Amino acid sequence: MANDVILKVQNLDKSFGGLHAVDNVTFEVPQGLIKAVIGPNGAGKTTLFNIIAGTFAPDSGLVTLKNKKLTGLKPFQVAELGVFRTFQNLKLSSHMSVLDNVLLGRHVVGTAGFISGMLSLKKSRKEESDAREKVFEILEWLNITEIMKQEVGNLSFGKQRSVELARLLAADPEVLLLDEPAAGLNMHETDELAGLIVKIRDQGRTVLLVEHDMSLVMDISDEIVVLNFGQKIADGTAASVQNDREVIKIYLGGEDD
């Protein structure tokens, strides 16, 4: 597999007070593959995600998307470049309908502004109907068409996860950052999710995944990077990481030497 590298993380460093959350981490994400970031609780996975997505600025180091610098950008600017994330605890507009939430994902694709919206100019209407067409497709694909009129706040956790994923897909993302997408899902739902993520990859998109569910990670990941106490301790294919001594040690516990 000689895929081009799409996302590059170089010597990333971030401390919170005395806690070194991300410690000189470097890795690459090849285009069109699923790469998982795993590690015990507190390993710095979510911090890493927040830095890539622009929520935090790193103390030092660089994140680039196809040689464009992401570090220093705000979250909305990172999104404008095609990198979109989900959140561990779901962040949806709970007072808005499912349809409106997913349509929000289409925001970056459009350009119609306030004036165009207020006057309902042709451009605005065209964009809106194109957006709806695309969103209906995605809702259909994720099997949530029948709940599209419901307010998101009234849905089950599993359904809300689907809505968040639908919103992400509506943005036509190049890179998806999924922060524990299986958290709170039952086994059946997790299986469905695994199939979905693979399909998303097969559309040519790149997925970077933080996940605790090891069977999910091992099933679908093309590559895995392992963090422990902020440091990278392994990086490679699922098989190679599975047989890595260090990794086995932190997950299963090993003799102290």
Place this chain on the structure above:
Amino acid sequence: MKLKKYYPIVLLAGVLVLIQLLTLITGTAYYLTQLTMAAYYVVVALGLSMVMGYAGQISLGQAGFFAIGGYTTAVLTTFDLTDKISRPFFAFLDKIGLLVHKVTLYGDSIVHLSPWISFILALVLAGVVAYSIGVPVLRLKGHYLGMATMGFGIIIYRIVLGTHIFGEADGISNVPAFPILPGITIGGDFSIRIINYYTAWFFVILAMVLLLNLINSRTGRALRSLHGGEDAADAMGVNTAQYKVKVFVIGAVFAAAAGVFITHYNGGIGPSESSVAKSVRYVAIVAVGGMANLWGVLIMGLFLNFLSLRGLFGVYDDAVFGIILVIIMMFFPDGLFQPASLNRIKRILRGK
């Protein structure tokens, strides 16, 4: 299909005609004055509903923007330019028809700026002020934002109250009528009462159409997503800081436009229009109307302003709006005209 969304607007227009005919038949045409003024106050509330209800950014300084509109036009259209008209700039304005020559009640001839110019300047000024205070202030959230915008309102109030050209406590009177089109003049003359009623409500309808279009557009959805979901909006590529400032400017421009029209309609403006009590009143109307519910805000704005302007609340006028706000905030924090609140009222009425 496309026209369907305008049915409620057509219905509103029908109701307005009906009201006018009723006042004609029952010989109560004097109600039209309060209905006209109420319409302009509704425009302020509609703008605030966008800022507060839809985008979730509280503003307790809306009366300040209203006053910026009203006072700008009042000063510019009452300032006598007779001794300045020879200067090249004013001579040029005169030549292109932007100055108005007229004779006052006392037989003096005066020259003043055309209300069209002061109208545009008022909107620009309100927009610029809203932008300049919006950029720093809208980084705040919740009651901090409320306090900052209230501070702005108080500053405007003290400025008009203490400045000579704004007439201090007396305000500004003798503001001329505003001929907006041939045959349509915004002014307080009894002979043009009906046309003023329809003009004012035309502006309400215009505001409704613009805002209803907006909330169902790409930008409107982004604005709504700010309400309680700012991180999500940010992650989906919405420039949240910019959107907040823009909606704040829109709210301010709506308030200023209403301020300009009502000042020409009343022939003057006083400092009470910029008071915090007035700002609270707008917030109360938006809250009763259901926050993010333009129709609710319109209906409650019309109803409450009309009663208030008829003097029904007497000396307790401001207190009534304060009490309304307290009750809404305590029992129906999402606003009254909202499904959740209405269900709750039903339950209470059923005695559960």
